[in-house]
Amino acid sequence: EVIIQEAIRFIDKSHKDGKPFFTVVWFGSPHEPYSGLPADLALYDDLPAKYNSRQVRLTSNETGEPVTRSQGEVLRERYAEITAMDRAIGRLREHLAATGLRENTLLFYCGDNGTSKDASLASPHRGVKSEIYEGGILVPGLVEWPARIPKPRSTTVRASTNDLLPTLCSLADQPLPAL
Numbered sequence: 001e002v003i004i005q006e007a008i009r010f011i012d013k014s015h016k017d018g019k020p021f022f023t024v025v026w027f028g029s030p031h032e033p034y035s036g037l038p039a040d041l042a043l044y045d046d047l048p049a050k051y052n053s054r055q056v057r058l059t060s061n062e063t064g065e066p067v068t069r070s071q072g073e074v075l076r077e078r079y080a081e082i083t084a085m086d087r088a089i090g091r092l093r094e095h096l097a098a099t100g101l102r103e104n105t106l107l108f109y110c111g112d113n114g115t116s117k118d119a120s121l122a123s124p125h126r127g128v129k130s131e132i133y134e135g136g137i138l139v140p141g142l143v144e145w146p147a148r149i150p151k152p153r154s155t156t157v158r159a160s161t162n163d164l165l166p167t168l169c170s171l172a173d174q175p176l177p178a179l
Helices: 002-016 038-042 071-098 161-171
Strands: 055-059 066-070 107-110 141-144
Touching (some): 002 071, 038 071, 071 107
16 A cells, blocks of 8 residues: 555655656555455454465464465455555556546556465466465566557467566557667
């Protein structure tokens, strides 16, 4: 929430000054050691009982040392972090709409790697985070830009964050930086 609050402050100042803005938001979530607000955790109160048979190793919030915990408890906290992140992204989107900036603002979201081992459930892909299998490198990616992408669509074409710099330079009609 703090990250989005600061991003909104920066966007508003840029807009007030008549300047275009480029804002990058890096969420630390979901990342262990996991935590969540009580209301967000309550949404997933069923998970500890549902996934209590598997124990996973991760970092303790209390000590910073490795601990072993029920995967259900870990998933509850991880999902609570994702819920908070989703709420923050929604707040940004709502703010852009309320200020008239949504139509011509490009929003791009993607994860940085696959699911961590402590949170991995059944998947159609082999591997997890830190492995070079699809389960370790495939992440969702979303692009929103109403002025240029008026209707929702999806694709099975794979992309990479390596594509981001050339795409942004092309959109801004700027040359790629020299290597």
